[in-house]
Amino acid sequence: MTGFYYLIPVALGMGAVGLAVFLWSLRSGQYEDLDGAAERILLDEDDVPVTDKQSAAGRKDVR
């Protein structure tokens, strides 16, 4: 029974981390182009994503 006192918070905490990661990935635009992401993995070239600085600046201006 005493095991519950830390097991349940640990379980809920893991769930909460999952939720936070999902919301973060959503915010950072990782679901904007799912079809493109599926195709890009096959491209040989070095696919340099938009650098963080650049995209952050861009996104701020969009809003």
Added chain:
Amino acid sequence: MSCCVPSAELALAMGELNSAGNELLLASRVVGENLRQSDLSVPAMHCGGCIQTIERALGVLPGVEHARVNLSTRRVTIRWRGETPPPVIAALKAVGYEAHLYDFGAEEKDVVLRELVWALAVAGFAASNIMMLSVGVWSGADAAARDAFHWISAMIALPALAYSGRVFFRSAWMALRRGRTNMDVPISIGVLLAFGMSVYETAHHGPHAYFDAATSLLFFLLIGRTLDHVMRERARAAVKGLARLAARGALVLQPGGTHRYLPVNEIRPGMTILLAAGERVPVDARVAAGRSDLDCALVSGESLPKPVAEGSSLQAGTLNLSAPLTIVAAAAAADSFLAEMTRMMEAAEAGRSTYRRIADRAARLYAPVIHLTALLTFAGWMIASGDAHRAVTVAIAVLIITCPCALGLAVPMVQVVAARRLFEHGIMIKDGGALERLAEADHVIFDKTGTLTRGTPQLVDGDRVERPALAIAAAMGAHSRHPYSSALADAGRHDKTPPVALTDLREHPGSGLEGRVGDRLYRLGKPEWALSDGAAPECDGPSVVLSENGRLLACFRFQDELRAGARDAIGMLAARNVPVEVLSGDRDEAVRRLALSLGVPHAGEVSPRDKVARVASIAESGRKVLMVGDGLNDAPALAAAHVSMAPASAADVGRNAADFVFLRESLTAVPQAIDIARAASRLVRQNLLLAVGYNAIAVPVAILGQVTPLLAAIAMSLSSIIVVGNALRLGVRATGVAKNTQGVAGDLLVAGGAG
């Protein structure tokens, strides 16, 4: 105005480049210091290779900082530096992609989707964690552990319901306040009562709590709601991303004699506008100087260009073909011909009976029935046992088990799968209701110019014309934008005729082209202008002649070519027992020739008002009309019809009025869309039946008081999985139809599915 060939051509090219550049500049936005961003829609890209080609082609242009393709939305984002935009559209054309400006300004961030996805994520988190605790309870936790688990569940459920449930509570409250009921009313009542009862049970150390049911219900329903929203947004964005055919701006002559490129809505009556060849007339206007020909196909449906001269009045949206014009604006954009069509469309829409979506109709029946059942259950248990607590518990269990989970998922799921199939066929759909209406359509009206036909004339019997004459005509035609000239130039290219060097080439707007080879003067144009005796008895019908020193060399006849798949489409519609007719604003004779060759009834010289009247009269006879059209003059009829489709090349207004927009060339999109809509409507009905069947089994069990939280969880998940699985069957069948575009085998498949 001097018109020697090289400089005229150069001016033309410069004009084109400049106006495209200006448009790009107007549509771009500043994203950083000296950094601008433009968004282009590239509907043809479809694979990984396209991504690479496009990004590589754009990346090497001077000034381009960064180019990124979004394959899902078929769009390219380009960041560039400098004052003048890089030639991105030309660069894309060079690698084989047609690109259009995407109007970013009109797009706001989708706050609704954001709210839905966040709500979905929170509900999913809560449901899974509460379910984890519930499994512990179901597998036999002792009383103390059970109570502790229930309390933890309550603590997770309360914020989750408050956050994720808002979507439903808000809509239910809106409906109730107006004295109506929708699907969200039983959902809200069910969820709130389940939570309330569970808290009460937990506080009194009861064995059953329904926190898991309440949260997983929200989770499933939010999936349906989010999918529904995503489908609509995607279609809306795709339609909005198409080329804007109306002019965005025009070169206005300023009082000081300078020129300025002004956006359309800043143009006032009385302003003088310089209209280059190849530009669209921005607002209703009058010609102040110059002669040219105008292409009115998109505005009135006329397939032949109309000559204009000083004093002629021009309608907004028509295309200037042969020579630059100086025009004076006669009306602001809001008062132009376009605005009149918009008013007619609004009138037509108001006249159309409002369509209630099938889910709403089901909800109207469903909500009172389940609330009555719960009430009767409560009354029955009160009478039978006299135990108020027991009666309330059972009544709430009835509400939980009947909560329209499967119903809320049944319809959007099918529509999302259908929209996906339509998207694969290059057809965009505006909303799910349109799909239901298309399934009911049993009469199709086609517009002619631009819909059944390509809207550009092609040379008829090119083989009968002598090679040297065709070579000269093609060489002359290459220097003009007139559709007949382009058709001749095309014919010459196909024939690989050797190029002819012409000198002193000049265009006489309204008459034709003239040029020299040595001391021979060639004229290509109207017989009465090109021929010295002014008549060409050998040529019948509207035609163009080529003359050498006033003597007839050859005559050319043109016909608007049928759109690809037009014949197949009409055949497929006939096979489905859908009557077809043609209504056009073009000359009666042109319409008759086309309609006879296709074997369909027709009417020509139909005004926009008469088109609406025709649609209304068919609707009165009890038939549901599908209107397919592209022009401004079709827009009111598109709005008036039960359901409507437009090709991607349609006028903006028409495209916005249409429920469906097809991006591919082929007209077989029409029967394909009808097939998919009908298959979807069958699946929706099956799903609703499944939901009813589920209730027929589950409700008696609930009324008898036999429903435990475990049973409720199993029943609800199972019914949701079944309707989702059933909806996914549409994918398999629709692919079958697509592979058999000839219709017969597709027919069998669909018929087999119906049986």
